[in-house]
Structure formats: C-alpha cells, structure tokens
Amino acid sequence: MISKSWAELQKMHRACTIVVETLEALAQAALAGTTTKELDTISRERILRAGAKPAFLGYRGYPATLCISVNDEVVHGIPGKRKLVEGDLVSLDLGCIVDGFYGDAARTVGVGKVSAEAQRLMKATEESLHAGIAQCHPSKRVGDIGAAVQQVAEGYGYSVVREFVGHGIGTSLHEDPQVPNYGPPGRRERLVPGMCLAIEPMVNVGGPDVRVLDDGWTAVTVDRSLSAHFELSLAITRHGPWILSEPYPYGASKEAEAAVHA
Amino acid sequence: MPEGPRRGSEARPEPLEVNGRVLESLPNALFKVELETEKRQTITAHVAGSSSLLRILPGEAVVVELMAYDPRRGRIVRRRS
Numbered sequence: 321m322i323s324k325s326w327a328e329l330q331k332m333h334r335a336c337t338i339v340v341e342t343l344e345a346l347a348q349a350a351l352a353g354t355t356t357k358e359l360d361t362i363s364r365e366r367i368l369r370a371g372a373k374p375a376f377l378g379y380r381g382y383p384a385t386l387c388i389s390v391n392d393e394v395v396h397g398i399p400g401k402r403k404l405v406e407g408d409l410v411s412l413d414l415g416c417i418v419d420g421f422y423g424d425a426a427r428t429v430g431v432g433k434v435s436a437e438a439q440r441l442m443k444a445t446e447e448s449l450h451a452g453i454a455q456c457h458p459s460k461r462v463g464d465i466g467a468a469v470q471q472v473a474e475g476y477g478y479s480v481v482r483e484f485v486g487h488g489i490g491t492s493l494h495e496d497p498q499v500p501n502y503g504p505p506g507r508r509e510r511l512v513p514g515m516c517l518a519i520e521p522m523v524n525v526g527g528p529d530v531r532v533l534d535d536g537w538t539a540v541t542v543d544r545s546l547s548a549h550f551e552l553s554l555a556i557t558r559h560g561p562w563i564l565s566e567p568y569p570y571g572a573s574k575e576a577e578a579a580v581h582a
Numbered sequence: 583m584p585e586g587p588r589r590g591s592e593a594r595p596e597p598l599e600v601n602g603r604v605l606e607s608l609p610n611a612l613f614k615v616e617l618e619t620e621k622r623q624t625i626t627a628h629v630a631g632s633s634s635l636l637r638i639l640p641g642e643a644v645v646v647e648l649m650a651y652d653p654r655r656g657r658i659v660r661r662r663s
Contacts, residue, residue, distance in 0.1 A: 376583055387583055395584050413583055424583060484584035494585045520584050532586075539586075551584075 323514030324490060326577045328421060329555050332490070332516060333564050335423025336553050338370045339414050340565035346386070346414075347429045352406045359412070360386045360399035367416045375415030375422050375493055382537065387413035387426075389538070394522050394530050394547040395426075395484055396537040406432040409441070411549040415493060422493050424518045425565060426551035437525060438546055444476035445523040445548040452501070452519045456511060456554060456561035462497050463507035465519060470502040473523045481522035481547070483530055484539065489518045489553050511556045514580050516564070520551030555580070597647040601662060602627070604642045611636055613658065615646055627656040 324332065345366060346359050364385040367374050374385040382396075389397035389411040390404070397411075404410060413426035428442050452469040465486075473480050486499030497509040501521045524530075526545030533540060541547050555562045557580055559570040605624065606614040615627045627646050629636060638644065643663065646656035 379583070382583075396586075415583055426583075484586055487585040493583060498585060522584065549584075 322490060322495070323512065324516055324555065324580075325514070326580050328490070329514075329516075329562075329564070329580065331419045331421040332423060332553065332555070333568075335372060335416050335418040335421055336425060336564035337423070338367060338372050338416050338418070339423045339425045340552075342366045342370075342416075343412055343414055343425060343427050346412050347427065350404060350410050350412070350429055350431055352404055352408075352431055354404050356388045356390070356397070356399040356402050356404070359388060360384045363414055367414075370416075372416040372418045375417050375424065376413075379493055385414070387411075389413070389547070389549065391546055392541045392544045394481055394524070394539040394541060395549055396532075396539050398535060398537055404431045407434050407438075409434055409438045409546055409548065411547070413549065413551065420491055422489050422491070422553075423564065424489055424493065424551065424553050426520060426549050428548040428550060438548075440476065441478065441523060441525055441546055441548045442550075444473055444478055445521055446550045448472035448480075448501075448521045448523060449519060449550045449552065452521065453552065453554060453561050453563065456517070456519075456556055458511055458513055458556060458558060460511045461506055462499055462509045462511065462517075463503050464505045465517075466500045466503045466508075467505035469519070469521045473501070473521060476523075478523045478525055479528035481524060481528055481530055481539075484520075484522055486518050486520045486551070489516050513556055513558050515556040516553060517556070518551055518553045520549060522547060522549045597649050599645055599647055599659065600656075602644055602646045602656075602658075604638055604640050604644060606640055607638070613638060615644065615656065615658070617646070623654075625654050625656050627658050630657045630659050 488495035526543040529542040
C-alpha cells in the first residue's frame with residue numbers, strides 16, 4: 321500500500337467523480353430493450369469525453385469498459401447482445417484512469433419495476449457498503465470493514481460472496497490490501513491516513529457460492545439466486561472516510577491537506 | 583471491479599515426472615539420483631512426504647519430480663518396482 325498525497329487524492333477524486341456520474345447516466349439508460357453492449361458504448365464515450373481512460377478495458381485481457389452483471393450474475397459480466405428486460409436486476413461496475421490514478425465504483429439498478437425481493441437485496445447491499453465505509457477511521461483495521469458489511473448483509477438473511485474482494489486502489493486498479501466483505505473484526509491491516517480502498521460488497525439472496533463461466537470472467541451464483549453489487553472508492557483521512565466521488569467532507573482544503581498527512 | 587482469486591496456482595508450472603535410479607544416499611535425507619533420460623543427468627533429490635521413502639538404498643529405481651525452477655533438484659515421489 322502506498323499512501324497518497326493530497327495532490328494525488330485530487331486526481332483520484334476526479335476519476336471517481338467521472339465514474340459515479342457515468343454510472344448515474346447508465347442507470348437512466350438501463351431500460352428494457354437496451355443491449356448491454358449499448359451501455360458499454362455509452363460508458364466508454366462518456367469517460368473519453370471527460371478526458372479519462374477506461375480502467376477495465378484490457379485489464380488482464382478484459383474486453384470492455386463496463387462490467388454488467390444481470391440477475392444471477394454476480395460480477396464481471398461482459399457486455400454483449402443481451403437485451404435488458406423489465407424486472408432485470410443489473411449491476412454496473414465501472415472504472416477510469418485520470419493522470420495515472422484509478423477510480424472504481426459500482427451500483428445495482430432495476431430495469432423498470434423489479435420484485436420486492438430485488439429491491440430489498442439492493443437496499444441491504446448498499447446499506448452494508450455504507451456500514452463498511454463507516455468503519456474507515458485511522459487505527460481501525462481492514463477486518464472491521466468486512467465484519468460490518470457481513471453483519472448487515474447477513475442480518476437481512478442474505479449471504480456475502482467470498483471469492484471476490486475489495487481492494488486498495490491508486491496507481492493501479494488493484495493494490496494491497498485486499499478488503500474481504502466478511503471475517504472477524506480487529507484483524508488484518510491497520511487503516512492509516514492516505515490509504516485508498518475500494519469497498520465492494522457482493523450480496524446473494526441464496527448461498528454465497530459463485531462460479532465463473534467459460535468466458536473466464538462472468539461470475540454467477542451457483543444456486544442461480546439474485547445477486548447485487550455496490551462499490552465506492554474512498555480515502556482514509558485523519559477525520560474518517562472521504563468517499564472520493566464526493567467533495568471533501570471535512571472543511572477547507574488547507575485543513576484537509578493536514579488531515580491526510582497527520 | 584472486485585479482485586478475484588489470486589491466480590498463483592495457474593501460473594505455477596506443472597512438475598515433470600521422470601524415472602531415475604538412486605546412486606548414493608547423502609546426508610539430510612538427500613539422494614543422488616541418475617535420471618534415465620537421454621542425457622543421464624545426475625541430480626540431488628529429497629523425498630516427498632516422509633518416512634517410508636527414507637529407506638531408499640542405492641540402486642533402487644524411483645520416480646522423481648522435476649520443476650523448472652532448479653533442474654538439478656528433484657523430489658522422489660515413489661519407488662518403481
């Protein structure tokens with residue numbers, strides 16, 4: 321893990337803002353009849369127009385800008401000819417690079433009207449993400465994040481995916497430490513100011529088991545149950561978490577500079 | 583994009599099994615083994631697992647596993663008889 325400077329955090333803030341704004345546009349565009357490929361094209365154009373570069377395209381050979389995972393697909397779904405239909409639960413995961421610094425975020429949206437179960441799953445997953453973020457204070461540990469996420473998600477009676485984890489982020493998409501969405505509190509790396517993490521719970525209605533399809537990417541739930549995925553990138557500051565797609569929340573920037581380095 | 587399982591095991595090369603004959607018993611449960619390949623190379627090998635393979639005597643026919651990391655080292659997997 322490399323601690324980021326204030327100037328570097330500004331770049332990550334920019335990257336994360338582009339990602340989250342693009343996700344918002346995609347959420348609006350995810351209508352019945354749209355193909356997943358069309359959403360991929362929208363995301364690529366928006367990222368390029370903002371002066372950034374797609375982060376996933378070419379990553380370990382990944383062939384697209386966007387990961388789009390429908391219903392029982394958990395993560396890493398590859399955009400293609402599939403048409404979204406009313407009631408689909410669609411996870412959109414996107415990343416971009418600004419001046420060499422990465423931003424990464426994801427959200428799950430419903431196409432049109434979705435089932436009550438799907439809505440409850442989205443609520444549980446997003447809530448678990450924010451429970452994890454609430455742990456992001458210096459001197460806490462990475463294990464506290466996972467424990468908080470797991471407690472919320474399993475409190476809803478859902479299960480947390482183990483095979484995929486959140487991660488440090490910065491000058492590459494995946495940096496140390498790994499950030500699992502489960503496990504005992506008080507373990508793993510200590511959180512320090514300047515550390516940047518992507519926290520991303522993947523929550524299934526059924527069991528936690530997933531398998532990867534023959535395309536080498538798309539992960540689906542083994543029991544074919546619905547799965548949702550929310551993700552935000554954040555920086556640890558002296559005052560607590562800074563969700564990098566939002567403005568710096570702890571006052572003026574002079575003070576902020578000190579906050580990161582303390 | 584979540585980080586997937588570390589793919590270390592995929593990157594590791596498969597060991598290669600080769601027939602050999604023990605020439606000499608060395609200290610520390612090591613053995614000098616002559617490979618029954620064209621080049622008749624002699625390598626140093628340790629035993630896989632434990633105990634029963636330790637009582638290998640010079641002249642015995644064995645199977646050794648070779649890895650790309652160090653071609654002059656191997657591990658004796660089993661006896662051949």
